[in-house]
Amino acid sequence: MSRSGSGLERTVHVELGERSYPIVIGFDTVAKLGAEVARRTGASRAMVVTVPAVAKRHGPAVMRSLREAGIRARRFEVPDGDRTKSLRQAAKLYEAFLDAGADRATAVIALGGGVVGDLAGFVAATLLRGLPFVQVPTTVLAMVDASVGGKTGVNLPRGKNLVGAFHQPKLVWIDASLLRTLPPRQRAAGSAEVVKHAAIRDAALFARLEGELERFLDLDPEVLVPVLERNCEIKAEVVAEDEREAGTRMLLNFGHTLGHAVEALKRYRGVLHGEAVAMGMVFAARRSEELGLAPEGTAPRLAELLVRAGLPTELPAFPRRAYLGALRVDKKRREGEIRFIALREIGRAEVVPLTPERILPPRAR
Amino acid sequence: MSRSGSGLERTVHVELGERSYPIVIGFDTVAKLGAEVARRTGASRAMVVTVPAVAKRHGPAVMRSLREAGIRARRFEVPDGDRTKSLRQAAKLYEAFLDAGADRATAVIALGGGVVGDLAGFVAATLLRGLPFVQVPTTVLAMVDASVGGKTGVNLPRGKNLVGAFHQPKLVWIDASLLRTLPPRQRAAGSAEVVKHAAIRDAALFARLEGELERFLDLDPEVLVPVLERNCEIKAEVVAEDEREAGTRMLLNFGHTLGHAVEALKRYRGVLHGEAVAMGMVFAARRSEELGLAPEGTAPRLAELLVRAGLPTELPAFPRRAYLGALRVDKKRREGEIRFIALREIGRAEVVPLTPERILPPRAR
Numbered sequence: 207m208s209r210s211g212s213g214l215e216r217t218v219h220v221e222l223g224e225r226s227y228p229i230v231i232g233f234d235t236v237a238k239l240g241a242e243v244a245r246r247t248g249a250s251r252a253m254v255v256t257v258p259a260v261a262k263r264h265g266p267a268v269m270r271s272l273r274e275a276g277i278r279a280r281r282f283e284v285p286d287g288d289r290t291k292s293l294r295q296a297a298k299l300y301e302a303f304l305d306a307g308a309d310r311a312t313a314v315i316a317l318g319g320g321v322v323g324d325l326a327g328f329v330a331a332t333l334l335r336g337l338p339f340v341q342v343p344t345t346v347l348a349m350v351d352a353s354v355g356g357k358t359g360v361n362l363p364r365g366k367n368l369v370g371a372f373h374q375p376k377l378v379w380i381d382a383s384l385l386r387t388l389p390p391r392q393r394a395a396g397s398a399e400v401v402k403h404a405a406i407r408d409a410a411l412f413a414r415l416e417g418e419l420e421r422f423l424d425l426d427p428e429v430l431v432p433v434l435e436r437n438c439e440i441k442a443e444v445v446a447e448d449e450r451e452a453g454t455r456m457l458l459n460f461g462h463t464l465g466h467a468v469e470a471l472k473r474y475r476g477v478l479h480g481e482a483v484a485m486g487m488v489f490a491a492r493r494s495e496e497l498g499l500a501p502e503g504t505a506p507r508l509a510e511l512l513v514r515a516g517l518p519t520e521l522p523a524f525p526r527r528a529y530l531g532a533l534r535v536d537k538k539r540r541e542g543e544i545r546f547i548a549l550r551e552i553g554r555a556e557v558v559p560l561t562p563e564r565i566l567p568p569r570a571r
Numbered sequence: 572m573s574r575s576g577s578g579l580e581r582t583v584h585v586e587l588g589e590r591s592y593p594i595v596i597g598f599d600t601v602a603k604l605g606a607e608v609a610r611r612t613g614a615s616r617a618m619v620v621t622v623p624a625v626a627k628r629h630g631p632a633v634m635r636s637l638r639e640a641g642i643r644a645r646r647f648e649v650p651d652g653d654r655t656k657s658l659r660q661a662a663k664l665y666e667a668f669l670d671a672g673a674d675r676a677t678a679v680i681a682l683g684g685g686v687v688g689d690l691a692g693f694v695a696a697t698l699l700r701g702l703p704f705v706q707v708p709t710t711v712l713a714m715v716d717a718s719v720g721g722k723t724g725v726n727l728p729r730g731k732n733l734v735g736a737f738h739q740p741k742l743v744w745i746d747a748s749l750l751r752t753l754p755p756r757q758r759a760a761g762s763a764e765v766v767k768h769a770a771i772r773d774a775a776l777f778a779r780l781e782g783e784l785e786r787f788l789d790l791d792p793e794v795l796v797p798v799l800e801r802n803c804e805i806k807a808e809v810v811a812e813d814e815r816e817a818g819t820r821m822l823l824n825f826g827h828t829l830g831h832a833v834e835a836l837k838r839y840r841g842v843l844h845g846e847a848v849a850m851g852m853v854f855a856a857r858r859s860e861e862l863g864l865a866p867e868g869t870a871p872r873l874a875e876l877l878v879r880a881g882l883p884t885e886l887p888a889f890p891r892r893a894y895l896g897a898l899r900v901d902k903k904r905r906e907g908e909i910r911f912i913a914l915r916e917i918g919r920a921e922v923v924p925l926t927p928e929r930i931l932p933p934r935a936r
Contacts, residue, residue, distance in 0.1 A: 300727060335735040335736060362669070364666075368699060369665055369700075371696060371700060
């Protein structure tokens with residue numbers, strides 16, 4: 207079952223002192239997950255959090271792998287969708303895990319996309335003041351973004367990720383073959399974060415994507431595994447430089463200021479996170495050009511790659527005051543200014559503190 | 572107004588690398604709080620969480636001190652009592668803080684006892700993934716215990732502190748004069764933790780308390796400030812050795828295994844935490860003697876000091892099966908065993924993993 211002998215298995219080490227952990231990237235490797243969970247967490251029990259669609263496709267193989275490693279595993283399904291990231295859902299999991307006998311030798315495993323990872327991670331961060339946590343991402347987005355960095359959290363009615371904690375996983379297990387069952391729209395949305403990493407930090411990766419984007423989206427392991435690896439490296443480098451998000455880690459928010467606003471205004475419905483980020487990145491790149499921060503042509507080059515991935519690049523037509531209102535609850539706000547991430551050129555980004563009004567001047571959008 | 576010139580002001584440094592912080596201990600020092608909060612947190616806003624009785628007595632002086640330091644401070648009152656430590660109350664504070672304009676340059680200040688500190692600390696740990704936190708304890712218990720160590724949390728219906736996070740404060744400000752308005756029963760309860768620190772770690776402090784307990788309870792600054800200082804040192808030493816509670820920090824749970832069970836069985840009503848801990852310590856010391864771990868006479872000597880403080884030393888008469896049930900949800904449980912803290916002699920304790928049934932043998936209690 208495992209093709210890891212093909213030489214395609216890679217490990218990225220996230221260096222955070224005693225909170226260091228490995229990201230293991232491969233193709234068709236789920237059978238080996240259980241042994242690695244046992245080795246990395248020492249857990250004798252596991253609470254696996256997932257959504258119904260993922261449970262159906264990948265649940266049995268994951269549970270079998272855990273049980274074969276001697277781990278008593280229980281599965282918990284939560285509804286799909288960003289609204290699942292709520293305090294109410296977290297409270298349900300606290301009770302369900304304790305009912306199932308959770309103690310400090312219990313690992314929490316997120317099997318799913320970013321929603322499952324953020325919610326399960328928050329529960330792992332806070333139940334009994336912290337349980338060992340393992341990410342098994344099943345979306346491109348979660349593989350390259352949500353599963354690296356230790357951010358966990360839930361939404362409040364007024365905004366996304368307003369409650370959360372930093373809680374590093376003990377292991378991130380990326381089996382890229384799980385993407386075969388991911389709908390094409392989800393794959394495309396995930397590629398937005400791949401493009402983002404390239405845009406803010408790696409011009410060579412950006413050029414590679416311009417050459418091989420379709421092979422990546424078609425899940426060709428020869429492109430997929432090394433591109434996922436490079437993405438995890440970028441995220442891991444940035445996180446290691448800045449675990450608590452005081453400096454360079456903010457660059458990862460490129461496209462997210464407006465992206466989060468779009469998601470909030472759409473009440474997290476009808477738009478995927480990656481789609482919102484794609485719109486936000488093109489907006490930010492255009493604004494960077496207008497402010498004289500990026501050379502002309504930067505935004506169109508970025509937009510072209512995103513369009514090839516099937517992603518939207520124009521903000522939805524909400525009134526400017528609605529966008530301003532959404533920006534004002536941005537949690538990176540300090541003293542009325544938002545840490546806006548500007549693109550300086552393809553491969554390099556910069557933090558520019560701007561008021562919501564300067565981010566969105568009256569004529570813009 | 573300040574008597575800090577009396578030479579009674581002390582600072583204990585809690586060494587935790589980049590999370591290090593000072594505990595400033597004095598008498599009549601509240602006027603200087605604001606400047607220190609500004610210096611330590613850089614905050615321009617503060618959300619002060621307190622209970623009505625404390626708000627009435629100390630609120631105006633605290634708010635004035637903050638405002639004179641240029642901090643826009645808002646006060647939030649929560650009901651007194653352990654049931655306030657709930658997810659529901661945390662959710663209310665998230666909304667209230669955001670309504671009041673909380674951002675990452677906002678400090679959360681706990682003005683009160685352990686309940687306020689744990690709840691406000693949990694909100695500070697999780698709102699916007701972490702806001703700077705300051706403790707201004709107003710009870711003996713909070714001064715020597717709850718405000719040092721970074722533990723924050725709320726209760727679930729089935730047990731105490733089952734949800735929480737480690738979040739170190741930027742500053743702990745102990746103005747011992749605030750204890751003047753604390754009811755005598757509360758003062759006595761707090762002294763249980765003072766006795767605990769002495770019992771597990773400092774025989775000389777234990778002897779000092781045997782000589783000066785009444786002066787301590789009468790709030791004689793000449794005894795109060797140095798004893799509080801030594802207690803904070805003990806707690807800080809233990810926390811610095813073991814921030815995440817894997818080893819020696821567990822010794823601080825002396826008396827807490829049964830103490831928490833008593834609180835849970837009484838539904839947190841009619842018994843103060845320190846009272847429950849006093850009962851739990853005497854139980855643990857007697858059990859230590861029975862198990863041949865402590866010399867004969869250890870438990871009576873401990874009980875005598877607690878009785879002088881006006882504290883109860885006998886467990887309430889719940890059925891054994893009720894105690895066993897309460898012990899089984901102890902969050903320090905691993906694989907069915909509880910890390911029971913045994914006393915080896917006055918001044919020295921030890922972790923002994925025991926099943927609930929061995930902690931509470933059929934004939935015991």
